[in-house]
Amino acid sequence: MPGQKPIKVALLGCGTVGTEVVRLLTDHAADLTARVGAPVELAGIAVRRPNKHREVPAELLTTDAQALVESDVDVVVEVIGGIEPTRTLLLQALRSGKSVVTANKALLAEHSGELFEAADSTGADLYFEAAVAGAIPLIRPLRESLAGDRITRVMGIVNGTTNFILSGMDSTGASYGETLEEATRLGYAEADPTADVDGFDAASKAAILASLAFHTRVTAADVHREGIAQVSAADIAAAKGLGRTVKLLAICERVSGGGADRNDTANASEFISVRVHPAMIPRTHPLAGVNGAFNAVFVEADAAGEMMFYGKGAGGAPTASAVLGDLVAVARNRVVSGRGPRESAYAALPVRPMGQTPTRYHISLDVADRPGVLSQVAAVFAEHDVSIAAVRQEGRVDDASLVIVTHAATDAALRSTVDKIGGLPVVRDVVSVMRVEGEES
Numbered sequence: 001m002p003g004q005k006p007i008k009v010a011l012l013g014c015g016t017v018g019t020e021v022v023r024l025l026t027d028h029a030a031d032l033t034a035r036v037g038a039p040v041e042l043a044g045i046a047v048r049r050p051n052k053h054r055e056v057p058a059e060l061l062t063t064d065a066q067a068l069v070e071s072d073v074d075v076v077v078e079v080i081g082g083i084e085p086t087r088t089l090l091l092q093a094l095r096s097g098k099s100v101v102t103a104n105k106a107l108l109a110e111h112s113g114e115l116f117e118a119a120d121s122t123g124a125d126l127y128f129e130a131a132v133a134g135a136i137p138l139i140r141p142l143r144e145s146l147a148g149d150r151i152t153r154v155m156g157i158v159n160g161t162t163n164f165i166l167s168g169m170d171s172t173g174a175s176y177g178e179t180l181e182e183a184t185r186l187g188y189a190e191a192d193p194t195a196d197v198d199g200f201d202a203a204s205k206a207a208i209l210a211s212l213a214f215h216t217r218v219t220a221a222d223v224h225r226e227g228i229a230q231v232s233a234a235d236i237a238a239a240k241g242l243g244r245t246v247k248l249l250a251i252c253e254r255v256s257g258g259g260a261d262r263n264d265t266a267n268a269s270e271f272i273s274v275r276v277h278p279a280m281i282p283r284t285h286p287l288a289g290v291n292g293a294f295n296a297v298f299v300e301a302d303a304a305g306e307m308m309f310y311g312k313g314a315g316g317a318p319t320a321s322a323v324l325g326d327l328v329a330v331a332r333n334r335v336v337s338g339r340g341p342r343e344s345a346y347a348a349l350p351v352r353p354m355g356q357t358p359t360r361y362h363i364s365l366d367v368a369d370r371p372g373v374l375s376q377v378a379a380v381f382a383e384h385d386v387s388i389a390a391v392r393q394e395g396r397v398d399d400a401s402l403v404i405v406t407h408a409a410t411d412a413a414l415r416s417t418v419d420k421i422g423g424l425p426v427v428r429d430v431v432s433v434m435r436v437e438g439e440e441s
């Protein structure tokens with residue numbers, strides 16, 4: 001594009017993802033120019049320790065991220081992570097009319113409202129495909145491709161570390177602790193795995209997905225979150241015994257009517273439920289075959305029906321692929337003086353608290369094998385108004401394994417049922433209690 005003004009890019013952060021962004025920008029420069037309609041020029045890279053970055057051109061490095069954001073650039077690409085200083089830097093960029101591309105789910109899940117407002121104040125773009133499920137196109141399908149449909153459910157595996165651990169437990173029968181150790185040794189889990197194993201990373205992603213799917217501002221605080229540290233080898237074995245497997249799921253769904261809410265929504269006819277928790281799913285479910293560090297997200301929409309998005313949700317190069325896709329989009333918008341999608345939060349649906357969101361449960365018990373045991377157990381369910389969907393009993397020498405799957409019940413009802421059952425003299429052990437998803441209720 002001779003004579004076309006270059007699109008100048010500031011890169012903030014040059015770690016796992018940033019290094020790959022630089023590589024792709026350099027290796028594909030000619031193609032990117034052709035695709036955008038103008039050269040895409042790296043104007044500077046903000047890092048903390050310049051002497052640690054021998055792989056990138058030294059003259060581009062700076063430790064002053066703020067000055068780089070304030071300089072004459074068109075686009076700011078943020079791959080530092082965390083809330084500050086990135087929040088301040090990106091607000092500054094957007095308020096001065098610079099487009100932003102970010103991979104930062106934690107920031108978006110807490111501050112997307114403020115970032116979108118800053119973008120609106122100048123007409124700048126805010127793109128974030130890399131923030132959820134890495135390379136997998138998911139943000140663009142939800143924001144653009146499905147913008148004419150009505151999405152009813154988004155359910156997926158959006159954290160590779162926990163999926164690696166749960167898949168490992170499923171294939172070896174090993175404990176959570178042993179498998180986490182292995183994941184750390186192989187570099188799949190970080191030295192501090194808290195954000196992944198306690199579900200914070202998945203909860204941020206769930207908030208972003210729910211916001212887009214339901215045209216509602218959802219933050220991480222709205223997401224019910226449970227991690228995988230409590231998942232035992234017994235849970236995995238119980239799941240396997242019934243043709244199921246355990247996955248950490250991010251679930252965003254529309255639910256109709258009833259229940260409390262975050263504002264005065266007594267008359268609301270529709271709510272959303274946004275949650276992250278381990279659940280048993282049938283081994284025949286499309287998400288059951290997603291193993292190791294892969295991600296997959298299942299989307300259901302009224303007109304489109306069921307769709308699944310599958311691929312690499314993390315890693316330097318896959319994540320950089322999503323960043324580059326966004327960079328091309330915002331650069332193209334600038335070339336034609338156009339703009340990408342703005343925030344769409346008009347529906348403002350209330351989020352239903354987990355306490356009022358019934359889910360189905362699987363309960364495995366070790367019981368004495370003698371007449372009347374089943375009826376005693378069933379009576380406790382009836383007493384707490386928890387309806388039983390299926391029961392399976394397998395006799396052993398002098399005891400039996402009893403597996404019960406419930407119809408949808410609230411956490412509170414299920415907890416009191418299980419507490420009371422655990423105290424029955426005929427119940428020797430409550431082996432496993434876990435939610436069930438992906439089956440007709």
Ligand SMILES: NC(=O)c1ccc[n+]([C@@H]2O[C@H](COP(=O)([O-])OP(=O)(O)OC[C@H]3O[C@@H](n4cnc5c(N)ncnc54)[C@H](O)[C@@H]3O)[C@@H](O)[C@H]2O)c1
Nearest residue numbers: 013014015016017046047048079080081103104314315319
């Ligand atoms: N690594 C992945 O697989 C992956 C996948 C999807 C999204 N992300 C997101 O991408 C972002 C970056 O992740 P990463 O894995 O590359 O992290 P990283 O820790 O490898 O890189 C971050 C870099 O930013 C630098 N940095 C910190 N503060 C800075 C500052 N004030 N100014 C300039 N540089 C600063 C750090 O020194 C580090 O080199 C995060 O938001 C992360 O959640 C990562």
Ligand SMILES: N[C@@H](CCO)C(=O)O
Nearest residue numbers: 158159160161313314
């Ligand atoms: N820690 C995340 C990286 C991608 O966000 C994972 O394990 O999937």
Ligand code: NA
Nearest residue numbers: 129132134136
């Ligand atoms: Na993505």
